[in-house]
Amino acid sequence: MTKKEYIKGRGAQENKANKFLQFSYEMRDDFLEFCRIEGEEAANNKTKYIPAFPKTIVNKVTSPDVRMQFSMNPYQGCEHGCIYCYARNTHEYWGYSAGLDFERKILVKKDAPKLLEKKLRGKIWTARTIVLSGNTDCYQPAEKKFGITRACLEIFLKYRHPVGIITKNALILKDLDILRELAKDTLIGVHVSVTTLSEETRRILEPRTASIKRRLETIKILADNNIPVNAMLAPIIPGINSHEIMNLAKAVSDRGALSFGFTVVRLNGAIGHIFSDWIRKTLPDRADKVLHQIEACHNGTLNDSRYGIRSRGEGKIAQQIHDMMALAKRTYFKDRVFPKLNTDLYPIHKQGQLRLF
Template identity: 65%
Template sequence: MLIPGEYLKGRGAQQNVANRFSAHSHEMRDDFLNHCNQEGDEPQNLKTLFIDTFPKTIVNKVESPDVGMGYSLNPYQGCEHGCVYCYARNSHEYWGYSAGLDFESRILVKRNAVRLLEQHFAKKSWKATPIVLSGNTDCYQPAERQHEITRDLLKTFLKFRHPVGIITKNALIQRDLDIIKELASYNLIHVNMSITSLEEKTRRLLEPRTASVKKRLETVQKLTDLGVPVRVMTAPIIPGINSHEILPLIKAAADHGASSVGYTVVRLNGAIGGIFEKWIRSAMPDRADKVLNQIAACHGGNLNDSQYGRRMKGSGEFANQIQSQMELGRKKYLNGREKPALNCELFEQYRPGQLALF
């Protein structure tokens, strides 16, 4: 049973927080916790539940001008990886769940994802442009091992010769190297591998159910060896936690074949601010105030900044230092490398209902 003040291992969030769209909220009272302790009961069910959903559409147009993608597709909502800083936590509130423990233990599975993607490709108005898997939640999170929706989606992208991007921090992507290799032969795929730290202790605390650092770097190398352009996302940079690792991270990415690196500065928008603060005071109590103050220094004195063009990189002295280190690392370790544009010319020959010309 979770005792107040005790760190909850294996999860990022340490509690459920109130849903801003709900008229009701609840709290764990001491008398209830004492009752559970006496009866030998758990005060909350932390076992992961998979919930089937059947949305009407699957491809999302990304309106935010500073995200770096035009369209995204998310086969799952919620993510068992449990990354405490994850911006996607807030989206779980739209489904009636908490951005806290619910986000990483109540996973919505989009059962009709492949059929919806085929329907999208069949639209006469659709012009091929890269669609990114995992614009919100990781398409290779643990649920994918059981449900294999991402694998089936990649088969669909290959069938219709449509360009696709992937963002993940899970080595499970290696399972699908057979499909990815064929996509790469047509220049139809880019992979973005998120590596936040080279220190396993930090990784386990920040991202409790993700692949190890070693497995992620191994994945970068294997993808590169297959001719797949890989961008390593050193994101987010969190002052006082992984900001000292910027240059070593870029070097490790380059040593394993990455073609480029990217980054964001952590911003704790919506419910994530409270979730992160609760987590760091439990997981890293000795540096909690320092980290929170330095994050705020990157966002004009707040834990979050929603201004487009500024929110991802931050502002101020700490943010400028991070940017300078990134620029130095790119010049030192990645000079001359580039990520080629994806091929958008083949799709018309393979569009659903269209006979291939050759």
């Protein structure tokens, strides 16, 4: 293995130094060459699951331009490896890198269902939608092993409390039985992320996510079971998927999505370096073009942190994206409405009289 070799099955191609740590770990070329000669692995590419023990699990979202009030994340870090993911930066707070560590060191919160139930039984808590995966995907591969998301959904059903889910993994279908029960009382809304219709682009952009075909099938199955679906066509990356907007909107509309949302990519914190390194290794012929177009959406930089603007972008390229999205909405989503979730049943079941059979 040499420094320039592409790490298959991963998004990030390196571990960016953690800005909070005094020291950083670096693989030098002489060490890599030694490993090659000796036939040894310079680094283990396997995913490691690390137990985490938070005191609380429900987080209040204070950002004024994020359309959710509360979120919870059964896992920190995400094996999906989406190269653009804003959540990468949060891994630095745990003492890890936003690069490969984010994909290979997954923190597992086994106590999440118990902490959630404690929150819902709290005297001052009133029903407001709690979104699973406000940060990292609750249906990433770790869910196959630990089943924490399913256990949390059982708690939401027990208390008839509204819940939202954001995911790009067809693994959500294993919980179709619970989702159907929640949907009967308008207690569930699912947001499925579809970033591209190109499987080749998906493999390098989001290496361990469900295939595009499987993701579109997931939207259809959920819709056919009367589970409301909003498609997240996000992020839109100029020069990579910005030409797909109309086709993306039509594809999710044809499968039964009731609405869609989008963002213009921004590469905040360590992600700017990680993304730039990735694109120069995966798409070197268009790297400069893509990076310059992203900068054109954010006043000459890869990131804009201003609320209300940071995820919308500015300038001609961003305006073109917004115009295409408006056209797609008029063309494919006329008269469709994503329902408001029901908060009326929770007070009746707050003491846990109703059990999941």
